Amino acid sequence: MEISQCQFYAQKYKMKITETILQDSNKLAKASHDRNYDHLSENLDKAGKNSAEITGKLEDFQVAIPSWALGAGGTRFGRFSFAGEPSNLLEKLDDIGILHALTQTAGAVSLHIPWDIPEDYSAVKEKARSHGIAFEAMNSNTFQDQKNSKESYKHGSLSNTSEAVREQAIQHNIDVIKIGEKLGSKSLTVWLADGASFPGQSHFQSALSNTENSLKKIYSSLPEDWKMLIEYKPYEPNFYSTVIQDWGTSFMLANACGEKAYTLVDLGHHLPNTNIEQIVSTLMLKGKLGGFHFNDSKYGDDDLTVGSIKPYALFLIFNELVYGMENNPQNPDLSWMIDASHNIKDPLEDLIQSLEAIQEAYAKALLVDRKALGAAQQNHDVSLCQEIFQQAYRTDVRPLLERARLNRNGALNPIKAYRELKVRENLISERGTETVASGL
Numbered sequence: 318m319e320i321s322q323c324q325f326y327a328q329k330y331k332m333k334i335t336e337t338i339l340q341d342s343n344k345l346a347k348a349s350h351d352r353n354y355d356h357l358s359e360n361l362d363k364a365g366k367n368s369a370e371i372t373g374k375l376e377d378f379q380v381a382i383p384s385w386a387l388g389a390g391g392t393r394f395g396r397f398s399f400a401g402e403p404s405n406l407l408e409k410l411d412d413i414g415i416l417h418a419l420t421q422t423a424g425a426v427s428l429h430i431p432w433d434i435p436e437d438y439s440a441v442k443e444k445a446r447s448h449g450i451a452f453e454a455m456n457s458n459t460f461q462d463q464k465n466s467k468e469s470y471k472h473g474s475l476s477n478t479s480e481a482v483r484e485q486a487i488q489h490n491i492d493v494i495k496i497g498e499k500l501g502s503k504s505l506t507v508w509l510a511d512g513a514s515f516p517g518q519s520h521f522q523s524a525l526s527n528t529e530n531s532l533k534k535i536y537s538s539l540p541e542d543w544k545m546l547i548e549y550k551p552y553e554p555n556f557y558s559t560v561i562q563d564w565g566t567s568f569m570l571a572n573a574c575g576e577k578a579y580t581l582v583d584l585g586h587h588l589p590n591t592n593i594e595q596i597v598s599t600l601m602l603k604g605k606l607g608g609f610h611f612n613d614s615k616y617g618d619d620d621l622t623v624g625s626i627k628p629y630a631l632f633l634i635f636n637e638l639v640y641g642m643e644n645n646p647q648n649p650d651l652s653w654m655i656d657a658s659h660n661i662k663d664p665l666e667d668l669i670q671s672l673e674a675i676q677e678a679y680a681k682a683l684l685v686d687r688k689a690l691g692a693a694q695q696n697h698d699v700s701l702c703q704e705i706f707q708q709a710y711r712t713d714v715r716p717l718l719e720r721a722r723l724n725r726n727g728a729l730n731p732i733k734a735y736r737e738l739k740v741r742e743n744l745i746s747e748r749g750t751e752t753v754a755s756g757l
């Protein structure tokens with residue numbers, strides 16, 4: 318199909334990407350994909366790996382898009398908006414619908430309250446249903462003061478020395494659960510900005526005890542079939558200490574709350590060079606890994622495109638996740654989510670790249686020969702252990718990702734299709750250049 322015809326379809330159907338348009342757009346690249354897939358499949362077969370089985374796992378792997386990542390993100394220094402941004406929740410769902418149509422991997426959304434309080438619940442549910450989008454974890458917000466709120470979170474929320482502030486923050490989390498219940502969500506993510514920027518500012522033990530007691534109160538309002546995900550972060554916006562600074566603190570709080578409380582790992586929420594794959598492994602052994610926030614970073618919580626800086630680290634993390642999913646039934650079904658922010662890229666292109674990187678790391682981790690690895694570990698064959706990991710990592714698994722998307726009527730090359738179909742141009746012509754997505 319000629320590009321000009323793609324453009325014609327895009328114009329005709331506006332931003333609704335139909336399967337027919339994608340099939341037409343895929344036609345040109347199909348023959349080359351088939352050759353690459355067959356070649357890879359043959360090689361994997363010799364190594365005892367079943368391509369169709371791996372492709373099936375990739376098809377099932379769905380990642381939630383955070384509602385706050387669909388517009389331009391801000392920094393401490395400024396925010397440059399991106400033309401055609403969604404200006405309300407329904408438009409955000411339309412954007413995720415585009416991502417899902419192209420990648421077939423974005424079948425869920427993670428909402429943020431109060432930024433995404435639905436005005437019309439049935440319209441929101443119907444819109445999500447029409448795009449095949451489920452409601453993943455709900456995110457509460459006690460790191461900002463809302464208009465007309467009685468108490469201020471300037472000096473903390475669930476950990477605050479003031480009972481009135483803590484009660485307001487607890488009630489907000491309970492309200493978020495109620496909103497999530499109406500939409501069909503099954504989990505609540507709690508991330509706190511609570512902490513201190515100067516030594517002596519906060520009494521560590523009181524802050525931790527207050528947080529534990531507040532979390533227990535929220536937990537007691539959690540529906541039977543829900544999870545509570547406790548996210549940790551070592552610094553920022555507070556720069557001396559945070560109340561839930563690391564996985565150990567989160568793990569301890571989750572244990573104190575009960576069996577429906579779990580730790581959430583955000584890749585950007587670690588000090589430089591932390592061995593995140595080992596944290597993942599420990600949490601899965603103990604049955605306390607509940608959720609995951611994907612992003613990438615070079616220095617801190619940079620919230621960059623997944624896989625853009627440390628793809629090998631991502632592969633090693635996925636290696637532990639795959640092992641855990643296969644061997645640790647004590648964990649719940651994990652909540653997979655992206656948590657990123659975009660200052661200079663088209664947010665939708667950035668998310669397409671992130672989804673691709675996640676799938677790629679997952680596919681490579683599925684290629685690890687675990688039996689051979691176990692034997693090499695047993696024999697203390699250090700070099701062979703490394704060879705086994707790198708054999709999987711160096712395999713170009715992109716034909717598997719393409720096949721998974723094709724099987725579900727997605728795009729062979731999502732970024733290329735996004736550009737050929739002129740999705741951003743269409744969004745701008747529908748929404749204009751001045752819209753601003755709610756969020757940071």
Ligand SMILES: [Mn+2]
Nearest residue numbers: 548583610656
């Ligand atoms: Mn996060």
